[in-house]
Amino acid sequence: MPLPSRPVIPGFHPDPSVCRVGDTYYLACSSFEYAPGVPIFTSDDLLTWTPVGHALHTPEQLKVADANPSGGIYAPTLRHHDGRFWMVTTNVSDGPGHLLVTADDPAGPWSAPVRIEGAGGIDPDLAWDEDGTCYLTWCDQGLRQAVLDPATGELLTEPRLVWEGTGGEHVEGPHLYRVDGRWYLMAAEGGTAAGHMETIARGPSPSGPWEPYPGNPVLTARSTGGVVRSTGHADLVQRPDGSWAMVFLGVRPRGYFPAFHVRGRETFAVEVTWVDGWPVVGEPIEPDEVAPLRERGPADSWVGAHVFPDEVLRRAGEAWELSAQPAGRTFVGRRQEHEVVVAHARVEAGPGVVGGLEVRMDPQHAVTLEVEGSRVRAVARVGTLTSVLGEAEVDDDALLEVAVRPSPKGRFDIRRGPDEIVAAVEDAQGRRELGRLDGRYLSTEVAGGFTGRMVGPVAERGTLTVRSFEYRGHDEAMGPDWYL
Secondary structure, three states: OOOOOOOOEOOOOOOOEEEEEOOEEEEEOOOEOEEOEEEEEEEOOOOOOEEEEEEEOOOOOOOOOOOOOOOOEOOOEEEEEOOEEEEEEOEOOOOOOEEEEEEOOOOOOOOOOEEEOOOOOEEEEEEEOOOOOEEEEEEOOOEEEEEEEOOOOEEOOOOEEEEOOOOOOOOEEEEEEEEOOEEEEEEEEOOOOOOOEEEEEEEOOOOOOOEEOOOOOOEEOOOOOOOOEEEEEEEEEEOOOOOEEEEEEEEOOEOOOOOEOOOOOEEEEEEEEEEOOEEEEEEEEOOOOOOOEEEEEOOOOOEEEOOOHHHHEEEEOOEEEEEOEOOEOEEEEEEOOOOEEEEEEEEEOOOOOEEEEEEEEEOOEEEEEEEEOOEEEEEEEEOOEEEEEEEEEOOOOOEEEEEEEOOOOOOOOOOOOOOEEEEEEEEOOEEEEEEEEEHHHHOHHHHOOOOOOEEEEEEEEOEEEEEEEEEEEEOOOOOHHHHO
16 A cells, blocks of 8 residues: 655644534644644645634543653544534543533534543544434554543443454554444554554444454555554544545654654545445645744744743743753743754843753753853753763854754664754853754653654743744755754
């Protein structure tokens, strides 16, 4: 099966769920420990997606202060029914049960969550049959299902096991559909790594019994040499003209064996045709090229790690003030969406204040330019190891820079990672490089977890003044001048 090499939503945007209203498509993704949670996108062609908000946009809806890295919000399902949008998900750091919110407009506001306490596990799905009965299907040692009262969160029937998949481990991410009088249950199997795949079965009712597709898996990149790997956790959507498409997650590893991915699990898309009553993956849906991006911030799309940005980041004239929290470094920022990135920031750290600019997978896997008084340190954190790569005295107008560049190692060099992270400063004395780190150390394969790299300011202690921030990205190296 031909798979795309470019995502429709780049960067850490996993577990996509899609629905259509009229001629417009809407898509939701997982957000884990970052707030606000569950980003929502809109598109009129399944190719170009625009963020419109978040389904969990208030601290009352989303509690992630105590979430571990890769805790918090797992896979959502987004649906439109009876004139409203419905989003159901699991906050694994705030149990028990799943959370269901609704909205008239996907840009918000979304309702207070209805908690579904009678169902455990993760990856809940919502579907309605012809008479309006609502079915909740979720993953909990196989796929389980119950009739749900979505207004109260009460399960109206006892949960029962409905399908255990085709034999792959970690059967998860169920989605239930009714197509041409038949019911279909689609699920991810094999774990969300190299063995990931999407399987499907059909039956006469929302509860089965289920007949697996003889050609399963319907989608996988196992044992292939393409750009995208670990594909799965898919969702189907029908266009107004009756044709179909599929969105799914995948990763783009780089470097020598075993290869490393750094941008997390991204959202991809393909055409789907129906053959003998089964969905068959067709041609890729992908952009022809990736245009360079230059973004100044903070932006509305920024998120915070374990905290909402507006709780810690406040406007102060032409600048912003970022306050550290008692629990540790306070990070806000944006996803790394490009292969080649340069991020710049100007900050002021008054007496007793420590903070700066960071590229990170999580708090224990990061490269940080830390400003304390008139001194800047480039600090690398890799698990329990913390190393100062270099430091320098700078003037008040110093520009901090973290750059993600292609690896300098040769193609068949076992030391070649996905990229290289370079930390530098520039002031009246000129530009000075303070240190470099092999990008392998800020990859999922080293850090673990389900998220991707983020870039933004960080406050270690006190309140840091952020005078400016800029992100520049592209998926191809554009020559040495572009990095300056």
